[in-house]
Amino acid sequence: MRYPDDVRYTAEHEWARLENGIITIGVTSYATEQLGDVVFVELPEIGVRLEALKTFGVIEAVKTVSDLFAPVSGEVLERNGALSDNPALVNQDPFGEGWILRLRPSDPGEYAKLMSNVDYERHVEEQHA
Amino acid sequence: MIMPRRLLIEQGGAGHRGPALPACDVPQRPLAELLPGVVLRAELVFPQVSEPEVVRHFTELSTLNHHVDRGFYPLGSCTMKYNPKIDEELAGLAGFAKAHPLAGDDATQGCLRAMAEVQRLLAEITGFAAVTTQPAAGAHGEMTGLLMMRAYHRSRGEGERRRRVIVPDSAHGTNPASVSLVGYETVVIPSGPDATVDLDALAKALDDRTAAVMLTVPNTVGLFEPRVLEVTRMAHAAGAQCYMDGANLNALVGRVRPGDLGFDVMHINVHKTFSTPHGGGGPGAGPVAVAKHLEPFLPTPVAVLQQDGRVRLDWERPQSIGRVHSFNGNFSILLRALAYMLTLGPEGLAEVSRVAILNANYLMRRLAKSYDLPNPQACMHEFVLSGRGLKKYGVRTLDVAKRLLDFGVHAPTVYFPLIVEEALMIEPTETETFDRLDHFATAMERIAVEAAEDAELLHQAPHTTPVGRLDEARASREPRLRWSIP
């Protein structure tokens, strides 16, 4: 499989991983391929409440910029501080070291509604076609 | 060619200095006495370099630039045509260069006459009632035009309600950016399958909140909007104003007047259509032409030719949006444009658009054999190819652009407009000869073959330029924006 099965996906190419009631979010490898070299990630403050499918930040490459959409609603618990020094982590390891935020979800039902890796791969293929 | 190893600050040093200033020939007093209580700066860490070395430095830098006087520059939407030398000479005449903008109308009749003449000729060429020459560039003109339309709506009591501007998805980035600048909201409408305005989408977007429709004609794909009269009629029926982005006026000049298409206002990039040089990024000038009903809102002052044959600056314009520039706009650039218009005359103007269109269509048909041509209609002064067919070789449009540099021509505009995948936007202009077009086409054809046979050659391109591909990611991640002191 091109995309890991331990996370769920949005149509806007974010992923979310649920562990011990906390959701980690990031962008997919497809997104980073499309963006190219990521140079800056603008993140919300800790404590901010995000709303599902609304923008919460911006990811910038050299000549493109893309809004980041929250996969689920919740409160920001942690930001990946390593990205401010080394935004390339998003390119190098999008599903791991390149994670973006950790949230405490406010609506547990939302996570289940996100796409599986199989659905996401199909979604990507459709976009390409 | 060797890249200069050192910046000015890394050359010379204490004891080196440039041209001398005269000794002070008036009685001097200590600075502390003349400027009591004023804190002076401790030091100015600037270069210390002799005049010959400064001259060499910038001469050497100049050799690293591609430029119109050296070779083909097919940048779409940029109209990189030849810049006549006589225009430079005339703009530099001491009578113009040494005129102070606050010297008064009587002492600057020559400048004012030129301004009034620029206003008159541009109005005639574009088919509008009046022109302001204050905006310094196209985007500045867009903002000025939007402010005039805003003032118009306000004067009719519709200022609060009409705050939306409809812009097609093929528009230049300056359009939505200018819309935001005046506090309006951009409503993007998708282009139709033929890349022109989709009238249904327009109809859906138009309502009593629409302040204006902004359109580029021909559009950024190089196509004349076949239903442009319908677009402006629909917009007016909804109470909106129509703005034409004049970046592509080179296709229409002498042949079609935007005022006749139903537009209320447009800007003109004189550094495109009227051949003033680009200067490595400016200065340009962005005069704005308006229909009669918008004339009261023009920025102050306006040059007005009086009955007695003298020109004065008119400040008494109670409905004016105000000033948009410190003084008179990019005056000496407008002088160049005036010289150019007078050199061409009526027939010459029409010849510009004729040959620009001919050149573009010729290149388009030739290159359509090697590259995808998403919109096969006859184009105007430019056209857009897609490099998507090369993706199967792992080659991107950027690689094609970089490889072209090895052939001594500049790359086309790439990845714009956004509605064409892997876009290559090509504008040859009228001043390129058949031989130049041929050389460019041959280079493009060869690159298409190279893509299939030796993709790596393209990935590593350019090979013959003073520097190779630069690490832009590094430049953005840790921007070094000024020199460090050695």
Place this chain on the structure above:
Amino acid sequence: MSFVGLGRDEEQRMLKEIGVARFEDLLAAIPQEVLLEHPPRIPGPLSEIELRRLLGRWARENHAAELVSFQGGGIYDHWIPAAVDALASRSEFVTAYTPYQPEVAQGTLTAIFEFQSMMAELTGCDVANASMYDGATATVEAALLARRQTGRKRVVVAGMVHPHVLAVLRTYLDPDEVSHVGDTAGLAVPADVKAALGPDSACVIYQQPNFFGLVEDPPALHAIAHEAGALAIAVCDPIALALLEPPGRTGADIVVGEAQSLGSPMSFGGPLLGYFAAKQSLLRGLPGRLVAETVDRQGRRGFVLTLQTREQHIRREKATSNICTNQGLMALRATIHMGLLGRLGLREVAELCVQKSHHAARLAAGIPGYALAHEAPFFREFVLRCPVEARRVVEAGLEFGVSPGINLGRFRPEWKDLLLVAVTELRDAGEIDRWAQTLHRAGGAR
């Protein structure tokens, strides 16, 4: 004459390749009723010989250009070393486009990098951009950045900022959102500015030296702005900055201004050169182009446009500004100018301005009826109160071949007796004497 190079045979070959019989077939998309039957009625065509005759005549109608200039008010008659014109008129610079393909634009990019470096040093700021249209629009962009940064709307203008800058601010912004705090004895009064500041204030804008040529007190104005949570914006003349403490060193968040005085001719007020410098923390909010140093694949030093995601061609309606084309060639002129004058020359120019303007002011003070309008220290420019309307003094200058200054009555009726006088390093003792004679004559004609 259209500068085209198309032979008749070539045209036929092109039409054949295109697959149409006639050129007109390519215009099928254009509605018939809008195609012009005759080209627009403009004069011409003119040959070079005729054009030179016509525009040469118009140039001579500008007798302002033949007078020795004591005019300032934002545009100054400074020395431009011969090498500036020689280098900046090279077509390698003049006929190049914006450096979007850095591999073939290192000349322009390197020069912009040097411009940014010198403007940052001159202003005492961390970073400077590649240029703005002029001082007025640079000031507007500074105010807009302050508004985005603070989330507040009100722009407070302190003291004698150039009336045209104030006018342009009022055009761009809602005039109700611009508060102007007037001067006392020609200067901004920190206490008055403080009183005008509130929780909705985004910035304090002042000019240094101000419109009257007087030197303001930047640290006090910066402190007051910051106490109110607003940004401090200085609008500065770059020649003065070669001598005065740079505002970026004493807390200004943004320093902008008009840099025509660095190597560009007056040219009836354009093209000018706006500059924009700021603190590092504001970098991502800066308007306009920025050039950064980087390396190519072989590790060779090179320069590129950077942080372009701020700009209109990428960020579109969310861009930090709509600016695209800027004043690149004027920035090049300034770069060459600063490079030639260097560490010592620029300071000498500034000191000569101080010495000569004060010499002129002393002469004027000795002429019956004339007095300096203000007591505060001035840099290169001062206001004279005249015994007659200032326009009379300007008229009297014709006899002596001088433009003795700017009649401030053109800005405000109550200033009709005030003459704004600028004395640069270009004016010699004899010219200053002729200027003084003009004052005598005009004063005596009362």
